[in-house]
Amino acid sequence: MENFTFYSPTEFVFGKDVENDTGKYAKKHGATKALVVYGGKSAKESGVLDRTINSLKNEGIEVFELGGILPNPRTDRVYEGIELVHDNNIDFLIGVGGGSAIDTAKAIAVGANYDGDFWDLYLKKKNDFPHPLPVGTVLTIAAAGSEGSNSSVLQTPEGTKRGINFEEIRPKFSMLNPELTQTLPAYQTAAGVTDMMAHILERYMTPTEDVLLTDELAEALLRTLIVEAPKVIENPNDYQARANIMWASTLAHNNLVGVGKTQSWTSHHLEHELSGLYDVTHGAGLAVVMPAVMEYIYENNIPRFAKLAHNVFGIPLDIDQPEVTAKEGIREFRSFLKSIGMPLNFEEIGAKKEDIPKLVESLGGDNIKEFCIVDLNKDDIEKIYERMAEYNY
Amino acid sequence: MENFTFYSPTEFVFGKDVENDTGKYAKKHGATKALVVYGGKSAKESGVLDRTINSLKNEGIEVFELGGILPNPRTDRVYEGIELVHDNNIDFLIGVGGGSAIDTAKAIAVGANYDGDFWDLYLKKKNDFPHPLPVGTVLTIAAAGSEGSNSSVLQTPEGTKRGINFEEIRPKFSMLNPELTQTLPAYQTAAGVTDMMAHILERYMTPTEDVLLTDELAEALLRTLIVEAPKVIENPNDYQARANIMWASTLAHNNLVGVGKTQSWTSHHLEHELSGLYDVTHGAGLAVVMPAVMEYIYENNIPRFAKLAHNVFGIPLDIDQPEVTAKEGIREFRSFLKSIGMPLNFEEIGAKKEDIPKLVESLGGDNIKEFCIVDLNKDDIEKIYERMAEYNY
Numbered sequence: 001m002e003n004f005t006f007y008s009p010t011e012f013v014f015g016k017d018v019e020n021d022t023g024k025y026a027k028k029h030g031a032t033k034a035l036v037v038y039g040g041k042s043a044k045e046s047g048v049l050d051r052t053i054n055s056l057k058n059e060g061i062e063v064f065e066l067g068g069i070l071p072n073p074r075t076d077r078v079y080e081g082i083e084l085v086h087d088n089n090i091d092f093l094i095g096v097g098g099g100s101a102i103d104t105a106k107a108i109a110v111g112a113n114y115d116g117d118f119w120d121l122y123l124k125k126k127n128d129f130p131h132p133l134p135v136g137t138v139l140t141i142a143a144a145g146s147e148g149s150n151s152s153v154l155q156t157p158e159g160t161k162r163g164i165n166f167e168e169i170r171p172k173f174s175m176l177n178p179e180l181t182q183t184l185p186a187y188q189t190a191a192g193v194t195d196m197m198a199h200i201l202e203r204y205m206t207p208t209e210d211v212l213l214t215d216e217l218a219e220a221l222l223r224t225l226i227v228e229a230p231k232v233i234e235n236p237n238d239y240q241a242r243a244n245i246m247w248a249s250t251l252a253h254n255n256l257v258g259v260g261k262t263q264s265w266t267s268h269h270l271e272h273e274l275s276g277l278y279d280v281t282h283g284a285g286l287a288v289v290m291p292a293v294m295e296y297i298y299e300n301n302i303p304r305f306a307k308l309a310h311n312v313f314g315i316p317l318d319i320d321q322p323e324v325t326a327k328e329g330i331r332e333f334r335s336f337l338k339s340i341g342m343p344l345n346f347e348e349i350g351a352k353k354e355d356i357p358k359l360v361e362s363l364g365g366d367n368i369k370e371f372c373i374v375d376l377n378k379d380d381i382e383k384i385y386e387r388m389a390e391y392n393y
Numbered sequence: 394m395e396n397f398t399f400y401s402p403t404e405f406v407f408g409k410d411v412e413n414d415t416g417k418y419a420k421k422h423g424a425t426k427a428l429v430v431y432g433g434k435s436a437k438e439s440g441v442l443d444r445t446i447n448s449l450k451n452e453g454i455e456v457f458e459l460g461g462i463l464p465n466p467r468t469d470r471v472y473e474g475i476e477l478v479h480d481n482n483i484d485f486l487i488g489v490g491g492g493s494a495i496d497t498a499k500a501i502a503v504g505a506n507y508d509g510d511f512w513d514l515y516l517k518k519k520n521d522f523p524h525p526l527p528v529g530t531v532l533t534i535a536a537a538g539s540e541g542s543n544s545s546v547l548q549t550p551e552g553t554k555r556g557i558n559f560e561e562i563r564p565k566f567s568m569l570n571p572e573l574t575q576t577l578p579a580y581q582t583a584a585g586v587t588d589m590m591a592h593i594l595e596r597y598m599t600p601t602e603d604v605l606l607t608d609e610l611a612e613a614l615l616r617t618l619i620v621e622a623p624k625v626i627e628n629p630n631d632y633q634a635r636a637n638i639m640w641a642s643t644l645a646h647n648n649l650v651g652v653g654k655t656q657s658w659t660s661h662h663l664e665h666e667l668s669g670l671y672d673v674t675h676g677a678g679l680a681v682v683m684p685a686v687m688e689y690i691y692e693n694n695i696p697r698f699a700k701l702a703h704n705v706f707g708i709p710l711d712i713d714q715p716e717v718t719a720k721e722g723i724r725e726f727r728s729f730l731k732s733i734g735m736p737l738n739f740e741e742i743g744a745k746k747e748d749i750p751k752l753v754e755s756l757g758g759d760n761i762k763e764f765c766i767v768d769l770n771k772d773d774i775e776k777i778y779e780r781m782a783e784y785n786y
């Protein structure tokens with residue numbers, strides 16, 4: 001086990017109707033003028049936006065709005081938000097929605113206090129992060145884990161997708177009402193579950209030894225998602241299954257299942273290029289990427305992939321041929337992703353084989369350094385993308 | 394699943410040599426004059442006390458000391474600490490040791506800012522908790538989980554043992570170096586593991602349904618302890634096993650495995666009477682209490698105890714007779730406790746059958762309300778204590 005710091009200071013308020021207490025928590029954390037950042041019409045139609053804004057106003061907090069944030073959120077809305085903050089002396093950000101709204105709120109919180117172009121921090125050209133404005137969230141899509149994480153991912157209008165990890169942008173509070181996710185279409189629900197599994201697996205599929213507890217917790221989360229996801233695909237109003245999934249989304253990405261070990265964000269890096277270029281739903285892109293990555297690397301750490309297959313996917317352990325168990329686990333993972341309606345190859349997400357050189361080029365050399373189970377070079381990345389392009393079933 | 398709030402804001406700094414950074418973290422949280430609360434000679438002899446104090450002084454923090462805190466810590470030392478704080482304008486508490494030192498530090502942090510007798514809060518005569526002074530910890534005994542919990546348990550010199558649960562006393566930071574636990578004798582190590590298992594089981598053995606994720610996480614922690622505890626009993630210097638156990642002690646009691654459900658602190662209440670009267674090591678007392686409680690109540694929720702037996706203790710599930718599986722799990726739990734050197738009956742902890750009426754009387758009616766799987770009255774409690782007195786093997 002490696003030395004680590006685990007710091008998840010967010011106050012998670014979980015259950016039915018909790019969005020009505022947003023104002024109370026914002027006030028507790030010093031809000032007097034709040035910018036509410038949200039997505040499209042669903043937040044308006046479901047009434048969650050009104051309930052959130054009313055709860056803020058009831059506490060005497062002045063409310064400003066920045067709506068229409070898109071999936072795979074764009075940097076131009078962040079600049080707009082920063083201007084709103086400066087013009088109105090806003091002192092608190094509230095993201096209402098999923099990762100897109102929350103990541104945008106986080107970026108505004110950083111950018112508003114930054115003396116320069118906030119995007120330079122995402123491009124890793126600069127590293128002098130300012131103390132950001134405080135952020136709270138009202139979660140309506142369980143997926144990105146941004147409600148408890150230290151990360152924010154954005155893209156330029158041209159499709160360059162980059163993220164930051166910065167402890168001070170963890171939300172002060174997050175209001176988690178599983179009912180709000182019940183209107184989410186099956187495809188978005190499944191993509192969210194896939195994103196959570198990726199957050200867990202990117203931490204799990206690394207070579208650090210002697211991390212039994214962290215592994216056990218990761219496997220516990222994965223098994224929970226495998227049990228609960230089919231229930232909500234079958235019945236979107238299954239509150240209890242929605243609740244277990246929503247809480248899993250938070251724990252999958254607040255780093256509980258990543259402490260004490262190296263982490264590999266291989267699949268995320270590869271997917272960011274896909275969703276940057278084709279505007280694919282992030283989780284759906286990950287469903288295409290992850291099994292391809294796993295197939296390419298599993299032979300470099302058969303015990304770990306055999307453990308995953310056995311403990312998570314229930315594959316009987318073949319002691320004499322653990323590589324068979326390992327491979328069977330990856331097959332079972334693909335089969336699970338398919339069963340919840342996720343795509344498995346390029347064609348299904350509108351990606352093109354001939355774009356592979358562009359994808360590899362755009363990924364760049366810097367990110368490849370983070371790959372963990374085995375070193376990967378540009379040739380390897382190309383082969384992994386080819387595998388996705390060629391996969392047929 | 395029930396509505397819940399999960400708030401674990403402590404910054405956990407984990408790994409080798411982390412105690413040398415105590416000053417840095419204390420300063421970050423505003424310390425200028427710190428009271429270091431510690432136990433007996435082991436903190437001095439191991440050098441951890443010196444290293445902690447030096448790291449504080451290196452950051453320009455003035456240091457005061459309150460040493461000699463006993464296991465099952467006493468209220469008189471708290472009054473002494475409060476006086477030290479008042480006399481010297483101390484603004485930060487640091488507990489160095491296990492639950493005793495940390496719980497004492499927490500009590501001083503509350504009492505120093507309380508206009509009245511702090512013990513009234515523990516007796517539940519009063520409920521007007523003040524904003525406490527901030528607390529940090531340097532953990533040397535993995536057991537109580539006080540390094541991340543909202544609780545503090547103390548006793549009067551006469552043996553009345555009571556605790557508080559108060560969110561604001563969660564430590565600001567906790568320095569967790571597994572190496573510091575390597576000198577702990579096998580018996581204390583095993584008692585610590587038993588205490589952790591109790592923290593998990595008191596949350597697990599309750600009737601709330603639809604808490605799959607919380608259950609999965611609880612079972613993950615229990616399995617980790619069952620695998621790792623025998624390793625450190627065999628080889629006290631097994632750093633990796635010590636590390637998994639230490640991190641488990643924190644997660645067992647920061648409420649990660651208790652969210653969304655009712656909790657039953659039955660075994661703790663029964664044990665507090667034993668350790669109050671006989672000054673037993675808390676974990677050892679719990680080893681005597683827990684299986685007796687489980688045997689007495691398991692028939693009221695056989696599915697839950699069968700699940701525990703199967704998922705944690707590896708007992709094959711007898712679908713037709715789940716009560717057999719459930720009972721077999723309790724037997725296996727006792728067998729595990731015995732294997733790590735824990736006592737299993739009254740005789741082994743110096744408790745006397747003729748004291749049972751006194752124990753039942755002292756427990757009082759108020760605490761009995763908290764019992765969960767099934768309502769228990771004074772007669773039931775008496776029968777459970779008798780079971781411990783009569784258990785033979």
